[in-house]
């Protein structure tokens with residue numbers, strides 16, 4: 001598979017959140033072995049639908065000026081190279097989320113994704129000039145549209161309604177865990 005520009009999974013510093021902390025986060029959102037099983041079921045379902053899923057998510061962001069603003073230049077024009085570069089990593093993120101292998105490497109990359117939304121590292125990966133920070137409020141709120149719009153894709157391969165619901169729940173919990181990890185650089189030191 002061709003290398004994805006800026007995708008540094010396995011090559012980033014250690015997360016300040018430990019696997020021990022993460023275990024308690026998983027407990028707090030009722031994420032367990034069953035969720036891993038259903039995420040992995042979803043892998044088979046989504047792996048050949050990644051581009052179609054991204055079309056829906058990019059359509060949503062693109063039709064909301066306050067969201068697409070995070071991808072614009074100083075004049076407020078969307079930077080197509082930026083959108084395209086992020087889209088490739090976003091596609092890989094779908095697969096990484098569905099793989100459900102939430103080990104140290106994964107945890108470290110979650111911290112990196114948080115930094116990349118935050119002013120600490122936004123724009124650095126693609127070397128472009130855009131807004132300096134993705135507002136935390138939108139980061140958190142997008143969990144709903146991202147997971148809700150995934151549902152029809154999860155249901156598109158003939159699984160039972162119960163399986164679809166369980167895959168959906170596992171995705172919802174995973175996205176909640178991830179945006180919580182991503183909030184780390186946004187939160188006052190000591191308050192995470």
Ligand code: HEM
Pocket residue numbers: 006007008066067068070071086089090093113116117121122123124125126134135138139140142143146175179
């Ligand atoms: C649940 C919500 C969200 C998910 C799952 C998500 C997912 C991602 C992923 C996977 C990446 C690429 C990470 C990498 O470099 O490997 C990314 C980057 C990015 N996202 Fe999000 N995102 C979310 C919310 C948002 C929101 C609300 C905005 C803006 C309104 C946003 C703007 C961006 C931008 C600008 C980048 C590029 C950051 C950079 O310069 O490196 N994201 N996002």
